[in-house]
Each structure stands twice: as C-alpha cells, then as structure tokens.
C-alpha cells in the first residue's frame with residue numbers, strides 16, 4: 399500500500415467519495431474541505447455519494463445535518479443520496495437527493511434492510527470478509543448510480559478504510575479492475591479511528607460515532623457493548639426493531655441469534671434494559687401470529703456425504719390468528735403429525751417432525767409459532783428436492799390442502 403498524504407488527480411477526472419456517515423468517511427470529507435492541500439483535486443471534480451438505509455441512529459442523522467452537511471453546503475460540493483428501490487434487483491435504485499447544499503439525511507426509503515430481514519426471516523449475515531447485508535442494501539444503489547453517472551470513464555473512488563483496515567483496502571485493490579481507481583485517504587494519511595475521531599471533535603466540536611443499522615451485529619464487539627447498551631437506551635425504537643427482527647428469525651431457526659453466539663434479547667436483559675424487553679414482549683402480544691411450517695434440505699458439500707453443504711429452506715405460514723389460538727393449533731398439528739411441542743431457550747414453541755441426519759443430503763421438518771411477519775417462501779424446486787431426500791415426504795400444507803379438496 400503506497401504511503402502518501404497527497405494524491406494528484408488529473409484535471410477534470412471525477413472523484414467519488416462514498417460517505418458511510420461514520421467516523422472514517424466523515425473525517426476524510428471534513429479534512430478535504432478544511433484543508434485543501436490534503437486533496438489534490440478541485441472540489442468541482444468531487445461527488446459525495448451516500449447510500450441511505452433508512453435505519454440509521456438519530457445521532458448519525460444529527461451529525462450529518464448539524465455538522466457535515468452545513469460544511470459541505472458552504473463548499474457547494476455535489477452530494478447525492480441514493481437507496482435501493484425495492485426487494486428485487488430489477489427495481490434498481492432511487493435518487494433521494496442530489497444537491498450542492500444538502501440539509502437533510504433522507505431516511506424515508508422504499509425498502510429497508512430490516513424489512514428484508516423480516517421478510518426472509520433471518521438476521522444480517524456477516525463475517526470478517528463477507529457482508530451480504532451491506533451488499534444488498536448499499537452496494538446495489540451505489541454501484542448502479544456509478545454505472546449510470548460515471549460509466550466507463552476513469553474515476554477515483556474514495557473509500558473510508560482507516561489505517562487499521564489495510565487488509566480490506568488491499569483486498570479492494572487486488573479485486574479492482576478497469577477504469578476505477580480506488581483511493582484510501584486514511585490509509586495514505588496513516589490515520590487510525592482515534593485520529594479521525596479526534597480530528598472530527600476538533601473540527602466540529604462534537605463526537606462522531608460509528609454509523610450502523612440499528613441491528614448491526616458488529617455493534618456487539620467486546621469493545622462496543624457499552625456503546626450498544628447506551629445506543630439502545632437512548633433510542634429504544636432501534637432496540638425494539640432489532641429484537642423483532644431477531645425473534646422472527648429465531649422462529650425459523652433457533653440458531654439465528656443476532657450476535658452469532660449471543661442473542662439480542664439476552665444482551666438487553668443482561669444490560670438491564672428491562673423496560674425495552676417489556677415493551678418488546680408487549681408488542682409481540684399485540685401482533686397476529688402464525689403457525690409456520692419450516693423445512694430444510696442440507697446438501698452434501700462437493701458430493702461428500704460426510705460434509706454439510708448449502709441448505710435450501712421452505713417457510714409456509716399454515717394459519718394466522720391470535721397467539722393463543724396458534725399455540726393451540728401447534729399442539730393439535732404436532733399430535734396429528736407425530737411431533738412433541740417444546741418451548742426453546744428463546745421462549746418459542748416448536749415441534750420437530752423430522753430431525754436432520756448426520757450424512758448428506760438430509761432434511762429436517764418443524765412447526766413453530768411466531769409473529770405473522772414472514773410470507774411463504776421457497777425455491778421452485780424445493781418440494782421435488784425435499785421429496786427426493788425424504789423418499790417421498792410431503793409438506794403439511796400440501797396434505798391439508800389435499801384433505802380440504804377431498805372433503806369438498
């Protein structure tokens with residue numbers, strides 16, 4: 399990674415800076431505007447690009463609207479806010495704002511990541527190298543806007559990796575091709591998160607914090623737990639959204655804890671946020687509930703029956719009604735189809751009808767009761783694959799449909 403503080407961009411070549419609204423990218427924009435010698439290009443060349451996810455903490459919105467946007471507006475830098483237009487890729491993206499005098503972070507977006515998580519009954523899937531969630535909610539609108547507005551012209555793409563994130567920057571460089579020239583000013587300046595944070599404090603007179611979705615799993619790092627508790631205490635709606643997303647996911651999969659090995663509801667309890675937990679349970683009590691039929695097929699990895707490969711999942715709400723009625727229905731269905739109802743560590747009632755085997759492919763089949771938030775979802779071939787792996791088993795939904803047709 400070359401070390402240099404100054405980076406001369408050819409005259410007229412566009413520079414696009416992704417503004418993630420956290421400490422790193424905010425520090426870059428602030429320094430560029432306050433210290434012109436740190437840039438190496440004219441401000442007319444610069445576009446600040448923001449992907450709005452609609453579920454940012456109020457503190458992030460405040461930092462943008464009270465500090466960064468006024469500074470950007472004074473320097474009249476083009477600032478574009480984009481968002482994903484819908485659940486499907488075909489729907490593309492929308493431009494929420496395109497101005498040289500930004501004043502408001504637009505949080506009314508057509509689709510949110512939280513909405514997507516509820517719809518598919520899961521929590522954000524993240525690892526140190528993979529962020530499927532940010533690819534879904536941020537990269538599509540960002541990349542689509544770049545394709546439409548920069549096209550194949552050479553441009554500099556500024557990303558706010560800090561000096562601690564050299565590996566991520568190197569991965570970006572390694573995978574880069576074509577007309578895009580990535581630039582990582584904080585790495586070039588050798589600015590770590592602390593330096594960037596101190597700079598922002600000195601420049602704006604306030605602390606900037608990490609920007610994230612309310613329910614981002616990365617908030618639960620060892621160093622971040624106190625901040626997370628403080629964030630959720632200050633913005634209970636953020637915590638309630640996270641708890642709802644996790645509960646919905648746990649209905650489909652008891653291992654789908656928001657923080658990997660740790661569940662958000664346990665974190666809230668252990669952090670003493672009892673009022674939030676009570677409100678969460680109160681909200682659950684006022685929702686409609688469903689009995690879900692959840693089936694999975696686990697494939698063999700590379701054909702090896704001893705190694706678990708990818709999974710297919712089918713989710714089907716069988717009936718919807720009050721929680722009491724659905725819990726009673728679960729007992730009836732379990733008795734009829736040979737399962738036993740158990741309440742798991744998350745307080746979710748489920749009945750296992752088929753356990754997954756230890757060689758692959760294999761299948762599992764369960765019923766569970768949860769808030770009526772997730773629609774039916776399965777790939778077209780699921781039933782055929784499930785029948786093949788189980789030697790002809792069918793879903794309860796299909797059997798009930800068949801029974802109704804026969805009775806009619």
Ligand code: SF4
Nearest residue numbers: 522531532610611614
């Ligand atoms: S902030 Fe966290 S949850 Fe949101 S998109 Fe990024 S990695 Fe995913």
